[in-house]
Amino acid sequence: MYKLSLTAILTLALILVSCSGRSAAPEPAIAGADSSTALVLPAASTVHVEIAGFAYKPQTITVSPGARVVWTNRDTARHSVSDIKETWDSGLFREGGAYERVFNQKGDYEYYCTLHPAMTGKVVVK
């Protein structure tokens, strides 16, 4: 899925370059999906958060506006990704299920699991 999107972007970039004759912008860095540390990424990146062992990993991520965050449930238990301000909510999803959300506005977005409120995570958009 991600590779397809990247291919599409690269193809589009090549078309734009060939039409306009201008050089393309540098390619954005691609972050590893399994990093356990906070990430700072360029806009239009996709960041993956694993839900495993009743925890969001990484617990806190830092992204640029426009980033897409994808949470994937690796537990046998159902979990949710729910804004503590109740402005958005994934609903419960099962092992292998995923939820994604694009963050366009700068700010701190704290979330939790409605079934297991001790599970918390944060997306920092700056």
Ligand SMILES: [Cu+2]
């Ligand atoms: Cu949960």
